[in-house]
Amino acid sequence: MIGRHLHIDVLALRRRPAACRRFVAMSLIRLAGTFCLIATLSSSVSANTESLHARIDQLVAARMPTEAAPPATDSEFVRRVYLDLTGCIPSTADARAFIDSSDSGKRTALIERLLASPQYARRMQVFFDLVWMERRPEKNVPNAEWTEYLRASFAAGKPYDQLVREILSADGTDPTLRPAMKFYLDRDGDRNLVTRDIGRLFLGRDLQCAQCHDHPLIDDYKQEHYYGLLAFWNRSSIFTDKANQKYIAEKADGEVSFKSVFLDEQPRSTPPRLPDSPMPEEPKFNAGEEYVVAPADGVRPVPKYSRRAKLAPELTSAERRDFRRNIVNRLWALMFGRGLVDPVDLHHAANPPSHPELLDLLADEFAGASFDVRWLLRELALTAAYQRASDHPSIDPNQLPPESYCVALLKPLSPEQLGWSVLEASGVSAAYRAGVEGELAADTKFAQLLDADEKRQRQRLEISERRFYERLAPSLGEFVNLFGGPPGSPAQGFQATVHQALFFDNGGTIRSWLVPSGQNLLARAAALPDSSAQVEEIYLTVLTRRPDVEERTLAVDALNARPAAERPAALEELAWALLASAEFRLNH
Amino acid sequence: MNCTYACQSAEHVVARRRFLGLAGAGALAGVGALASPLGAFVRPAAAAELQSKQKRILMVYLAGGLSQLESWDPKPGTDTGGPFRAIPTSVPGIHISELLPQTARQMHRLTIVRGVNINENDHGRGSYIMHTGRVPDPSNEYPHLGSVAARCLSLENDPLPGYIHITPGGGGGLSSGDAAFLGPRYASVVLGGGQPPQNTVRPDAVSEAADQSRQAIRRRVNDHFARRRRTAETEAYTQTYDQAAELMKRRELFDVTKEPAADGRPRVRPNQGTPGLSTAVGCVKRTTRLRL
Incomplete structure (x- = not known):
């Protein structure tokens, strides 16, 4: 994997005037933001009584270099929030109902419904x-x-x-x-892989470079951090019993020592210790008394003192703000398309968050709310920042720093989001859902659950969703292969490949999903009385919006120009084109 | 650069030349593998013209490759020099490892650069430096050598990718990261395992007219979206469709059965696995390792 660092090389900036200008411009924007922030904070000391989403918006606004974009349209919002909270675009009926509703509280209600x-x-x-x-x-x-x-x-x-x-x-x-x-x-159980991934995925620190020496470019990442983390796992290994069942076993001995490959130094040793934690006291036992279950052939040893057992409570304890900051930053990135700390696994002093006070607020509030992911996502979805348009009336979004959150960032769909959305739009999902519902209705045991109490109804919904998911999930394989990143490395940014386009152009999968059948998209569209209604049905289903006047006129004229026998093909061309568009490929 | 292939067949030399001349490949990189005969596709006249004018780069990147002490930079008689000796070459004063006797005879055609030092312990970062000539800098991504070559060497209106990257494993695709600020047009097209890209044939069910019609609608929808939301992502995504169309037009380029059978041998030798590009790659790869 390509190593990354966030070191601002002043010499490099001197050599590259463009980069330098950008850097200076960004600094000025940040500085301006700081002044605004001071003003905002002094005027709203009692902010603590406000909801978290209101406080988030204040902190984002305090650092905005310019005016924010207006709120997203209902079409844009409903597509975005469905994709973010359920992983798929809304059905045609859901989209239509939401867009046409005049209820002023409909966004909040939708967020609640999706989270439930x-x-x-x-x-x-x-x-x-x-x-x-x-x-x-x-x-x-x-x-x-x-x-x-x-x-x-x-x-x-x-x-x-x-x-x-x-x-x-x-x-x-x-x-x-x-x-x-x-x-x-x-x-x-690879100790170096486990160590690296615990640091990266739970503490937001990619300590890989510190395996062999202090990180050469990140002052905060020390070799002792790496080995302190490694020491929790060092005595553990995978144990397979006679029934071929796997367990994790641990020995009572085994110290961790290390030295820099760059320096001629005496090896140092470290007990299990999270970065910046105090030195732990470790119990000592007399020789022969270290084990609850002593090691023997075919026996899983159990030590009296387990180093590994200390990891989880220490990592998740109230002292570890980095543990909280890591997860809220990742959930923020999920919703906003970019972490407050970016990249999400390089938290360190020289790569500060774009909104430090916001990251700490989220981290502490999240812990205060018992680490409730659903609660945090609700608060994020309720912010004005999340609900903004992805285009700006007066500024080219490319001119705005992405961390300004003045406009909603475009987020490429994950392979799973893309696959489920194509299945939903083409009407395959609805057919499978109907199939599962039919089975459940015919099953007297489940039929009873229909009118039962809320808990049992919920149970029924889950059973229905699980059957649906298990049947259709294998269809996603091609999407994951073509649109996913390489295994074992962090999800990359947007990767557009010619193979993806060839899959849409010529692959059999999407073509077969578009063949008119039952109540699927093209069968529904073909049954509608006029071209305008057909065009609207296809736009609303695939792009979760109605065509604008220009688009509608063009598409209707194109349809009407074709003889009746070519109509089904023309509808398919339109549906395919919308599925293959950048608008569909991105969450915007 | 002339390579000495183990089999010495004209097929290997000529067909590869034609590929390099015609595919519009500004650069062809193989990781742990080497480029290969791709077939006598089309336009021999154009090939001659291109050969006379066009420079090409063949980059063989051996990740985890052989040690310099047993290849280009022997240090016999030292603690770390290993057991092998150095031998003289066709260039007076230049000695290379005794493991490369054939190469030694061709040394007057080669240039060894022994002064390369990346000053870097991390393989990933080292690889980045070798591909871009730059120290990794998160605020500025730089294009890889192949993308630079594609930008500078490939013909102005050549529809084919200027940078083809043959990887030993499966997968494949377009690594848009390669091209950095040059844009996805100059990114590498990855041929995983040397296999041609899938889905390069338009199915019978879609007529050419129907395809043109749907692509025109797609472009219109994209333009509509990009009016106020044009980003690197929208550009990259829409360009892949243009590239796909061009690749389809020239798909015979990847068809091994169109390779010449100049010396009467079968085009695909039976003991070399599945037909396709990988057959040839496997063959050349072996050559690369033993008799560079």
């Missing part, structure tokens, strides 16, 4: 699987068990810190938490 839906838990499952496993190939823990564990955790509103504690402390002895071992087991 089974699709929200699914979206979080997909997102956190990507963050933590990075599309690594399936190894020791079946993907199905792991994803169900994640989905159920988010459906139940499990606090984020508890989820992390489970993942970092599961050892296989609690059968309900076996899937949580995936983080360790599917990395084959």
